[in-house]
Amino acid sequence: MELKKEFTDLEKSAVKLTVTVSQKDVAAAYAETLGTYVKQAQIPGFRKGHVPANILERKFGEGIKADTVSDIIDKALNEIFENDAEKANRPLPYAEPVMEKMPELDVAKDLSFSLTYDVYPKVDVKNFSGITIKEPQVTIGDKEIDEELKAVQERNAVVIDKKDDEKVEKDNIVTINYAELDENGNEIAGTKREDFVFTAGTDGTFYRIDDDVIGMKKGETKTITKTYAKDDKNESLAGTTKKISVTVTAIKIRNLPALDDELAQDVSEKYKTLDDLKKDIVKNMESAKARRIVEIKNNDLLSQLVEKNPFDIPSSMLNAELENRWYSMAQQFQTTPEQLEKMFSSAKQTKADILKEWAGASEKMLKSRIIVDNLIRARNISVTPEDVETRYKEIADRGGMSVDEVKKHYEDAKAKEYLIDDTKEQKLYDELYKEVKTVKGDAMSFADLFKGESN
Known part of the structure; x- marks a missing residue:
């Protein structure tokens, strides 16, 4: 197809594409569409495939023109975007292109049309001045x-049911059914949960009723009234008073094993003594510490790069990310996105309110990801087979596996692609840390290191 194209950059990573298709191709497309009508048309008085073209043009003229225009646009766009040279100008998969005006067909003229759509943001990251990274x-x-x-003991504990007349105590494993009640004591639709399991006294429920069930017995139902401070960490509960009906359906306790060689052997056959287990715990903690420090440093670096190299992201990209977070939250609550919306509406919050709260952090995360992608492309960072082999060995050493076991896991194409992308990022960070300043940060405990860790 003979065509001309022009891309015009707009605000917020949008593009206007103007396409002009030659008159020769327009005429050929019209003839092809008309030919299809001739082959398929069934009109009384004519055999199928033998209706004169001029009769079809009089009867279906506008439809033939519309189909021709649609075919021309589809073929032109496919030809443009299949070209790798226009990869940067391809529409985002979740962004719907908008046609300014549907063009009118004239087989004696060129056909032009324009559409706007969002593209992946292009960022020229140049400002690295004054960046200092603090290493915890x-x-x-x-x-x-x-x-x-202690955590190993708890993971290897034997869980048994308490007697029916025994009460819930701190650290018991409790199963409850619960629902929020309105002012008249009626259940609020969408808030009912059954067979919800948590550990008493650990702040593990949405309404934070963990301590309130202490002292209840199996089969007992209780209405709990909770008033939440205006500055409560959960904004959907802040400044509200809730009534929650709770029924305890099961109470279990953990019997912790003794901390000895036998426990070590139960954890894994590779341990002969408790000291073997301790050494492995220290090794794993040191490995986890190193990974977390790298994550903190990388996040700090990206935050500063985002601040020093400002750019806009398309609204379609942010909206897609927010919808994905909403869906993930519904999965965490073991419910549907629709039911999750009802749960929040009972707390006088809408889905729009929640997404607005998330928007800032989500936008920052997306910008960080975009900067990484653009830097990898700009610096032509690639991964060799030798790089992949090195990563296999690192993963094997860290996980206590053989290299062959690691390779088997990465036989899956998606897993292999993820590993390659992650290796590219590692190579990028190695380059970037040579261009910024790294200093010692504050001292902190191992537990504090992981506070606020993203899921």
């Missing part, structure tokens, strides 16, 4: 190791 200083001591050993 963390020491792993006996206290941290003891806490990890």
Whole structure:
């Protein structure tokens, strides 16, 4: 197809594409569409495929023209966007292109049309001046190791039911059915949950009723009234008073095993003694510490790059990210996006309110991701087979596996692609840290290092 194209950059990473298709191709497309009508048309008095073209043009003229225009536009856009040279100008998959005006067909003239749509943002990251990265200083001591050993005990505990006449105590595993009640004591639609399991006294429920069930027995129902401070960390509860009907359906306790060689052997056959287990715990903690510090440093670096290299992102990209977060939140609550909306409406909050609260952090995350992608392309960072082999060995050493086991996992194409992308990012960060200043940050505990860690 003989065509001319022109891209005009607009605000917020939008593009206007203007296309002109030659008269020769317009005429050929019209003839092809008319030919299709001739083959398929069924009109009384004529055999199928033998209706004269001029009769079809009189009867279906506007439809033939409309189909021709649609075919020309589809073929022109496919030809343009299939070209790798226009990869940067392709529409985002979740952005619907908008046609300014549907063109009118004249087989004696060229056909022109324009449409606007969002593209992946192009960012020229140049400003690295004044960037200083603080590296947290963390020491792993006996206290941290003891806490990890306690966690091992809890993971290997035997869970048994308490007697029916025994009450809920702190750290018991409790199963409840609950629902929020209105002023008249009626259940609010969309707030009912059944077989919800949590540990008493650990702040693990949406309404934070963990302590309120302490003292209840199996089968007991209780109405709990909770008033939340105006500055409560959960904005959907802040400044409200809630009535929640709770029924305890099961109470279980954990019997912790003794901290000895037998426990170590139960954890894994590779451990012969408790000391073997401790050494492995320290190794894993040191590895986790190193990964977390790298994550903190990378996030700090990207935050500063976003601040020093401002750019806009298309609204369609942000909206898609927010919808994805909403869907993920519904999965966490083991409900549907629609039911989640009802839950928040009972707290006098709308989905729009929640998405607005998320918008700032989501926009920052998207900008960080865009900067990384643009830098990788601008610096032509690639991954060699040797790089991949090195990553296999690193993963194997960290996970206590063989290299062959790691390779088997990455036989999956998507997993392999993720590993390659992650390796590109690592190589990028290695380059960037040579261009910025890194200094020692504040001392902190191992536990504090992981506070606020993203999921």
